[in-house]
Amino acid sequence: MKIGIIGSGVVAQTLGAKLIEMGHDVVVGTRDPKKLDDKKKMAGSLAEWLARVGNKGRVVSFPEAAAHGDLLINATSGEISVDALKLAGADKVGNKVLIDTSNALDFSKGMPPRSLATQDYCVAEQIQSAFPNLRVVKSLNTVGAPVMVNPQGLAGGGHTIFVSGNDKPARAAVGELLTAFGWTDILDLGDLSTARGPEMYMAMWLRLWGATGTVAVNIKVVR
Amino acid sequence: MKIGIIGSGVVAQTLGAKLIEMGHDVVVGTRDPKKLDDKKKMAGSLAEWLARVGNKGRVVSFPEAAAHGDLLINATSGEISVDALKLAGADKVGNKVLIDTSNALDFSKGMPPRSLATQDYCVAEQIQSAFPNLRVVKSLNTVGAPVMVNPQGLAGGGHTIFVSGNDKPARAAVGELLTAFGWTDILDLGDLSTARGPEMYMAMWLRLWGATGTVAVNIKVVR
Numbered sequence: 001m002k003i004g005i006i007g008s009g010v011v012a013q014t015l016g017a018k019l020i021e022m023g024h025d026v027v028v029g030t031r032d033p034k035k036l037d038d039k040k041k042m043a044g045s046l047a048e049w050l051a052r053v054g055n056k057g058r059v060v061s062f063p064e065a066a067a068h069g070d071l072l073i074n075a076t077s078g079e080i081s082v083d084a085l086k087l088a089g090a091d092k093v094g095n096k097v098l099i100d101t102s103n104a105l106d107f108s109k110g111m112p113p114r115s116l117a118t119q120d121y122c123v124a125e126q127i128q129s130a131f132p133n134l135r136v137v138k139s140l141n142t143v144g145a146p147v148m149v150n151p152q153g154l155a156g157g158g159h160t161i162f163v164s165g166n167d168k169p170a171r172a173a174v175g176e177l178l179t180a181f182g183w184t185d186i187l188d189l190g191d192l193s194t195a196r197g198p199e200m201y202m203a204m205w206l207r208l209w210g211a212t213g214t215v216a217v218n219i220k221v222v223r
Numbered sequence: 224m225k226i227g228i229i230g231s232g233v234v235a236q237t238l239g240a241k242l243i244e245m246g247h248d249v250v251v252g253t254r255d256p257k258k259l260d261d262k263k264k265m266a267g268s269l270a271e272w273l274a275r276v277g278n279k280g281r282v283v284s285f286p287e288a289a290a291h292g293d294l295l296i297n298a299t300s301g302e303i304s305v306d307a308l309k310l311a312g313a314d315k316v317g318n319k320v321l322i323d324t325s326n327a328l329d330f331s332k333g334m335p336p337r338s339l340a341t342q343d344y345c346v347a348e349q350i351q352s353a354f355p356n357l358r359v360v361k362s363l364n365t366v367g368a369p370v371m372v373n374p375q376g377l378a379g380g381g382h383t384i385f386v387s388g389n390d391k392p393a394r395a396a397v398g399e400l401l402t403a404f405g406w407t408d409i410l411d412l413g414d415l416s417t418a419r420g421p422e423m424y425m426a427m428w429l430r431l432w433g434a435t436g437t438v439a440v441n442i443k444v445v446r
Contacts, residue, residue, distance in 0.1 A: 114342040115423065117423070117426075119338060119339070119426065154445060154446075155446070158445075159443075160442075188434065189430045189433070189434045190430075190434060194430045194433065194434070196426050196430070197427040197428075197429065197430030197431070198427060198430075199426075200338065200423045200424070200426035200427060201423070201424055201426070201427040203340075203420050203423035203424070204420040204423060204424040204427070205420075206420065207387075207412045207413075207419070207420030207421075208410075208412075208420070210412070210413060211410055211411065211413060211417070212446045214446060217444065217446045218444075219383075219443065219445065220382075220442065220443040221431055221435070221440065221442055222377060222378045222382040222440065222441050222442065223377075223378070223437060223439065
């Protein structure tokens with residue numbers, strides 16, 4: 001499948017590498033791809049990432065990434081996601097499925113960052129409102145990047161990941177991708193308003209990180 | 224132990240009944256105990272509760288409950304907790320430990336209720352700020368009342384409960400009580416600012432309730 005990732009940080013790189021490994025045709029969109037040439041192959045840089053994926057991935061502009069993907073992934077920071085998707089021309093790409101993995105965080109007051117999510121501030125709902133044609137599915141924002149693509153790597157797996165979205169077939173399609181990543185407990189929360197749950201949960205995740213000292217932490221919903 | 228519960232709803236009644244069963248000397252504080260005489264023994268009423276606990280509990284005023292307990296429990300709704308504790312004279316009871324079980328919810332816009340918690344709206348921190356002598360420990364707000372006192376009743380137990388508070392011995396004392404309730408995975412999150420995590424988590428819990436159709440739901444922190 002053609003997959004366009006909007007954003008180029010650790011989440012984009014981790015998802016991109018996994019999806020390339022799975023055989024997908026992946027591009028990673030960055031705000032200014034020209035800058036790529038200037039950067040050394042330092043750890044975490046896109047040049048280093050390209051070398052790591054054997055140049056099977058491509059780094060392109062935001063609009064190229066949005067146009068390329070049959071499936072889109074928002075891997076930008078939640079507080080700037082709507083602006084990034086505007087730059088990407090997400091209003092011109094029809095009814096593509098967009099997986100929103102973002103969290104809105106404020107690092108300006110020290111660590112841990114403050115989670116900006118509230119009942120009235122839900123990034124996934126903001127994206128859906130700004131781009132009504134996209135089929136937005138919130139997922140993967142409740143775990144760190146390494147866990148996203150390797151749930152078995154944490155305690156052998158079996159813990160829970162969530163999907164929220166207004167389009168049921170889109171939620172199911174994202175569920176298939178999650179299954180391919182190794183997720184076995186995929187909890188469908190329902191329509192996109194339910195994304196307020198996983199977004200506000202980030203405040204809890206930050207405290208679990210603090211208490212356990214590891215980002216390799218997740219929850220299993222016991223019912 | 225002498226325990227004073229501020230509030231008289233389902234959380235107060237459930238905790239009160241369990242603590243009485245465990246042999247504690249429990250009073251439940253209500254805003255206007257005179258009204259008790261007027262109420263029929265309807266399900267959920269305090270008169271029905273008194274009959275159920277064999278009159279071993281007592282229903283008293285807020286100030287009497289705060290004065291009685293060596294340990295205090297806030298079981299009022301989070302959005303009115305500070306006011307209730309002011310009525311209870313919580314500024315006059317020294318440095319008692321107060322377990323804050325509350326969540327601030329807004330039911331005015333239909334179901335599910337809106338969780339009011341944000342990084343700047345944390346009931347436990349508001350209580351600590353209003354009553355600096357109290358040793359506030361946030362706990363139990365992440366599960367429904369029946370699960371609070373019977374974790375084994377949900378999937379045999381083993382799932383997680385949280386404690387947050389500025390006083391480490393107070394957190395440990397609450398941990399002992401939780402152990403007596405049957406909790407085996409008690410995660411100490413740290414100082415009271417960490418209560419923002421469990422309070423904002425309520426938005427997730429509401430969606431877990433919606434997706435699973437049961438309030439008998441909790442999370443196990445996998446690390």
